[in-house]
Amino acid sequence: MQQQRQKPRATLADRVYHSLFSRISSGDYPANQKLPPEKQLSQEFDVSRPVLRAALERLRSEGLIYSRQGAGNFVRAPQQEAPLGFARVETIADIQRCYEFRLTIEPDAARLAAQRRNAAALAEMEEALKLLSAATGSHIHREDADFAFHLAVTRASNNQYFEASMRALRQHIHVGMKMHGQSLMSDGPKGLEEVLAEHNAIYEAIRDRDGDKARDVMREHIVNSRDRLFGGSLIDLSM
Known part of the structure; x- marks a missing residue:
């Protein structure tokens, strides 16, 4: 009998990503606003810096945020569809x-x-x-x-x-x-x-x-x- 394939569970980085994505989509973090510092976000989500950075990198790769050297991460203004x-x-x-x-x-x-x-x-x-x-x-x-x-x-x-x-x-x-x-x-x-x-x-x-x-x-x-x-x-x- 063929075993049913196990679906992968969401990682901590996935959960942080989806929480931040929801805040950006809902306007809690509006366009061009700076995100809270990494230390603050790590404490809020109770995750390590590497986990948080993995979530931020995913947001960055999807064009939802951008970084300014020495200034932090900012919400990118949505492009017109x-x-x-x-x-x-x-x-x-x-x-x-x-x-x-x-x-x-x-x-x-x-x-x-x-x-x-x-x-x-x-x-x-x-x-x-x-x-x-x-x-x-x-x-x-x-x-x-x-x-x-x-x-x-x-x-x-x-x-x-x-x-x-x-x-x-x-x-x-x-x-x-x-x-x-x-x-x-x-x-x-x-x-x-x-x-x-x-x-x-x-x-x-x-x-x-x-x-x-x-x-x-x-x-x-x-x-x-x-x-x-x-x-x-x-x-x-x-x-």
Whole structure:
């Protein structure tokens, strides 16, 4: 009987990398900001300097940070994702179109994430969920943490085209998430708690390697977000 291949566990460097990546993606470390000193980061993550430097080198190789001799490490400003050619959001109809497009990619990305994720990918989602949970407890919505969670799901699919699409749509999705968050906060804590529960359901399905459920709850979440924003009354986009 053929033995099932053991999946490699996330290393300490992987965990540090994903934590720092989440902070950069969510905007906690904005573009051109200097990262905390290596000594401080080593103490925060309770890892050795070599482990921390391995994580920093990975961020550097992916173009997320850069170094200045004698000054430290800095967050690199994101490049415009022009190759995919998405136009700017100019109308409320564009936000509806963005939701339509997300429904064609994110549910399948979640399904693949459930099949392919590893411990480091789960840790990245958990970091974003912690930020969302803390914000919900304070009766606010953090669209940066919201986007970081959805980006982490596409990264967990191990398909760079899903991730590239999300990155290219960052500003478009941000507009919709911001408007959605404002509508949630105006309705009191119940709406924020529902959104957090939806994100937790997505995470749990991916954690449990239930691809069909991950696809379905991701689709349900995006549809719910769209309907909460539009009040269930969509714009007729017929030509």
